Amino acid sequence: MRLTAACVTPNSLAAAVKLRCRMAASSATSAMARELADTALPVDVIFLHASRTPGDLVFRNELASLATKLKGFLLYFLPETLTGETSWSGLHGRISRDLFKLIVPDLTERVILCCGLAPFMAAARTISADLGVPPENYIEESFDAAVIDDAPLPMTDEAVLAPFKVEFAKQGRTIDVTSDQTVLSCAKKAGVKIPSSCSNGLCGTCKSKLVSGTVDMNHNGGIRQREINAGFFLPCCSKPLSDLVIER
Numbered sequence: 001m002r003l004t005a006a007c008v009t010p011n012s013l014a015a016a017v018k019l020r021c022r023m024a025a026s027s028a029t030s031a032m033a034r035e036l037a038d039t040a041l042p043v044d045v046i047f048l049h050a051s052r053t054p055g056d057l058v059f060r061n062e063l064a065s066l067a068t069k070l071k072g073f074l075l076y077f078l079p080e081t082l083t084g085e086t087s088w089s090g091l092h093g094r095i096s097r098d099l100f101k102l103i104v105p106d107l108t109e110r111v112i113l114c115c116g117l118a119p120f121m122a123a124a125r126t127i128s129a130d131l132g133v134p135p136e137n138y139i140e141e142s143f144d145a146a147v148i149d150d151a152p153l154p155m156t157d158e159a160v161l162a163p164f165k166v167e168f169a170k171q172g173r174t175i176d177v178t179s180d181q182t183v184l185s186c187a188k189k190a191g192v193k194i195p196s197s198c199s200n201g202l203c204g205t206c207k208s209k210l211v212s213g214t215v216d217m218n219h220n221g222g223i224r225q226r227e228i229n230a231g232f233f234l235p236c237c238s239k240p241l242s243d244l245v246i247e248r
């Protein structure tokens with residue numbers, strides 16, 4: 001089996017890939033990389049993982065480890081800025097035609113799988129087309145996952161769960177959120193502005209400062225322990241356990 005892939009990732013996760021054979025689809029690039037490793041078959045993959053800063057590179061250590069073990073898996077990290085890691089010696093900046101030509105000289109012979117935020121994918125799509133990648137060889141996976149509506153509360157003889165008050169201090173808004181709902185889903189429904197992307201605790205886009213209150217957070221790597229210790233949380237995967245005040 002020969003796989004050829006070029007992967008591109010915004011904020012935290014995305015991919016542009018070229019496949020010369022069938023591969024079971026993996027929605028996340030990290031899952032795809034793990035799957036490649038599990039096959040133990042020769043691969044030909046160029047994986048570009050982009051982010052805002054080096055510290056925002058999700059699965060950085062896991063991918064780096066994989067690249068040392070998996071023959072034919074060529075990994076590039078591409079932070080946009082070097083904030084927080086000035087000793088960075090690798091590539092940095094945004095994706096561009098020159099970058100693609102440099103790291104994927106045989107781009108037109110590959111299938112591109114791109115996963116990321118809409119603006120990032122638009123840029124990757126344009127660059128790929130400009131460089132001659134046929135449309136059928138360019139595949140996108142949207143990272144703008146829809147916010148999953150919280151399940152309706154089961155009706156019991158007890159009263160329906162009383163909602164907590166969630167205050168967005170900078171916007172001067174307070175909304176109701178029950179312990180079965182995520183803060184982000186209710187905020188979106190109420191028109192409160194919180195940047196978001198994956199809605200699954202993965203990308204870190206919604207990271208916010210929790211001024212007071214406690215939440216039940218089930219993230220997928222989109223926040224570090226030191227950030228949690230500093231009072232940050234991810235509204236997309238957090239349900240309130242008390243009234244909250246959020247610095248938004």
Ligand code: FES
Nearest residue numbers: 197199204206236
């Ligand atoms: S939107 Fe991605 S972590 Fe919250």
